[in-house]
Amino acid sequence: MKSLYKITLVLGLMITVSSCFHNDKPNYQYFPNMYESVSGETYSPAPVDVFKNGKEGQLPAVGSINRGFEPFEYENTPEGYALAKANLKSPLDSLDRNSDKGKELFEIYCISCHGAAGDGKGKLVEREKFLGVPNYKDREITEGSIFYVETYGLNAMGSHANQMSAHERWLVADYVLKLKAQ
Incomplete structure (x- = not known):
């Protein structure tokens, strides 16, 4: 009797798992970039639609100072x-x-x-x-x-x-x- 329950449970689990699969609609991927990486061409410009002004992600934050930089109060004039x-x-x-x-x-x-x-x-x-x-x-x-x-x-x-x-x-x-x- 116990083996019948085990067989029924395994068959039910297999049917449940296989019923979720569909070739036209693959399963949900939690981290899609791990499976299908986004490739970038070397030395190519970043896509404009990624950043507001085309370079925003490449600019330092306003008012930030480089690590180890000591401001010099005299202008280069x-x-x-x-x-x-x-x-x-x-x-x-x-x-x-x-x-x-x-x-x-x-x-x-x-x-x-x-x-x-x-x-x-x-x-x-x-x-x-x-x-x-x-x-x-x-x-x-x-x-x-x-x-x-x-x-x-x-x-x-x-x-x-x-x-x-x-x-x-x-x-x-x-x-x-x-x-x-x-």
């Missing part, structure tokens, strides 16, 4: 340079000023153009890849103006803000002032 030169002071105290680290960073990022003595006679200038690199001793520079130029770049010199942190740029500015004093 000649007036901003003049203000930085006059007003910007190093936040490093006497314990933070590490001339060995500043020299090391200078030798990595600056020596190829500015030269070891800061005289504007680096390897790239000697090979005439860049011309007109200034001698530190011939210019009126302050730690603020050096930091500004390292941050934004000036003339043929590009910005070093992506290569060095703000602390490292201050260390280089301190070392450049020591080169100027020699």
Whole structure:
């Protein structure tokens, strides 16, 4: 008797499961993208109908700041340079000023153009890849103006803000002032 109940239960379950299947209308899929992935062509633009203005999903949120980014209050203009030169002071105290680290960073990022003595006679200038690199001793520079130029770049010199942190740029500015004093 118990086996009859088991056979009836199994047959009823099989009929119930198979009766839900229809070739024209497949069963409901809980995660359809797992079964039928949406393919995208490499380097193709995103469909316009996905985003309101065509690029909304690719833009950062309004007012957001990149991780690790430190805002710089001086604008990238000649007036901003003049203000930085006059007003910007190093936040490093006497314990933070590490001339060995500043020299090391200078030798990595600056020596190829500015030269070891800061005289504007680096390897790239000697090979005439860049011309007109200034001698530190011939210019009126302050730690603020050096930091500004390292941050934004000036003339043929590009910005070093992506290569060095703000602390490292201050260390280089301190070392450049020591080169100027020699």
